[in-house]
Amino acid sequence: MTSPDAPVRITVIGAGVVGCYLGGRLARHADVTLVGRPHVLDPIRAVGLTVESGEGEGDRIHVPAEQLTLAETPESVRHADVVLVCTKARSTAAATAAFVPHLRPEAVVVGLQNGLHSTDTIRDGVDVAPVLAGIVPFNVARTGPATYRRTSAGEIVMDAHPRAAALVDVLRAADVPVRTTRDMxxxxxxxxxxxxxxxxxxxxxxxxxxxxxxxxxxxxxxxxxxxxxxxxxxxxxxxxxxxxxxxxxxxxxxxxxxxxxxxxxxxxxxxxxxxxxxxxxxxxxxxxxxxxxxxxxxxxxxxxxxxxxxxxxxxxxxxxxxxxxxxxxxxxxxxxxxxxxxxxxxxx
Known part of the structure; x- marks a missing residue:
């Protein structure tokens, strides 16, 4: 992992509504890279990323584009401490094959997708770093070209693992409810x-x-x-x-x-x-x-x-x-x- 004084380096693979929302929340507390498609990333490049929780103006966060790394390809994974996989379930195998050549053994991969077997698909392609399952229980809507709003409540849950600690800490610092479990x-x-x-x-x-x-x-x-x-x-x-x-x-x-x-x-x-x-x-x-x-x-x-x-x-x-x-x-x-x-x- 990073040195104690360096921010956690997080790469989001599949930056859609959930990935952009989480990236925006985490950007004040971590070094965040969003890997996604141009129709998602280009508006963020132009005006920055805005995330909202639906709880009022005080919980509206704007992240200037220069505070994020935006990429269409996953080479940035080579620097990541944490890789969050937020693709659609059907894209899991292809996304994993694309990022795994760049993955560091010191990193941890967390699958935050729908389905019972998405994380198993990631594990099938990753043999150099631990892969943890997780869920995002809340919904997110894209309400503008570069604005994402959480529309329901819930707590992220992920596998308990020593390497999950840094991600859990940064999520809590960003006021994103999270817990770990041994019964994923x-x-x-x-x-x-x-x-x-x-x-x-x-x-x-x-x-x-x-x-x-x-x-x-x-x-x-x-x-x-x-x-x-x-x-x-x-x-x-x-x-x-x-x-x-x-x-x-x-x-x-x-x-x-x-x-x-x-x-x-x-x-x-x-x-x-x-x-x-x-x-x-x-x-x-x-x-x-x-x-x-x-x-x-x-x-x-x-x-x-x-x-x-x-x-x-x-x-x-x-x-x-x-x-x-x-x-x-x-x-x-x-x-x-x-x-x-x-x-x-x-x-x-």
Missing amino acids: QAVLHGKVLMNLNNAVQALSGLPLRSQLLDRDLRRCVALCQAEANRVFWAVGVVPKVPVTAPARLLPTIMRLPTPVFRTLAARVLRVDADGTSSMYDDLVRGRPTEIDVLQGEIAEMASRLGLPAPACERVVELIREAEAAGEARRRWTGRALYAELTRARRRA
């Missing part, structure tokens, strides 16, 4: 369980808060979560979710009448009024979604185990149809989507 598999499964909501929100087109206050849409999520819980229990994993209720009760809570749900889930509902999921953003921008590592993962695991997962399977099909339809995609009401998933279960 349970946390990763819990993140998937919570993120099954993303596809339902994307199909509805409603902002997250409005979608979560629609009981029929919550029932759709509950169908998927119930299937996921059965699959996870079958493989011996008890998911850890970032709410007070145990994972097995999430489907029951999602089915509750909205006034009761509003009371029990007050923390979950603390999201920006216009906040959306990353899957919805992908549909809007015509990009492939991460449905394969969410409902798609549940459907695949269920198939291997001989368990039914008709709701997850149908959601995968509907997201694929939405990807193909582009702007002409259907915006599903809660009633229509719940009826569609119920029919899928009856056919199974």
Whole structure:
């Protein structure tokens, strides 16, 4: 690592909404390099990077461009103490192959992506430095060419490891909640369980808060979560979710009448009024979604185990149809989507 007086050198691979938000928060406390595409980096070069937490003007941070290193290729990894991998799950293998020739044995790599196996994919390509799994539970929106706003709350969780200490310290100095755990598999499964909501929100087109206050849409999520819980229990994993209720009760809570749900889930509902999921953003921008590592993962695991997962399977099909339809995609009401998933279960 760096000398005690030198700032931690952090390279973000895949500087999208999450990577830019974290880079902006960390830049006052670390030497930050963002590796990304020109359409993301060029506006930052022009006006600097601004990050917001949605908690008021006092938490708005502007980082001049000259305080960041911006690059389209990952050669800067050769100087990094910490490498944060923030690419989409489908890009993990290619991104790892690109940065690993430059990786120092003294560094640590942290995967902050969706999916159960993204960090395993990084590990498959890295043999010179430790690779830790992590999750980012909050959503981030790009609200301007070089402005990124966190639209929901949550605490970053990552594998406990001695080399994680410097990153944990700098995250805390930047007021980014973080903790480490020795049960990361349970946390990763819990993140998937919570993120099954993303596809339902994307199909509805409603902002997250409005979608979560629609009981029929919550029932759709509950169908998927119930299937996921059965699959996870079958493989011996008890998911850890970032709410007070145990994972097995999430489907029951999602089915509750909205006034009761509003009371029990007050923390979950603390999201920006216009906040959306990353899957919805992908549909809007015509990009492939991460449905394969969410409902798609549940459907695949269920198939291997001989368990039914008709709701997850149908959601995968509907997201694929939405990807193909582009702007002409259907915006599903809660009633229509719940009826569609119920029919899928009856056919199974």
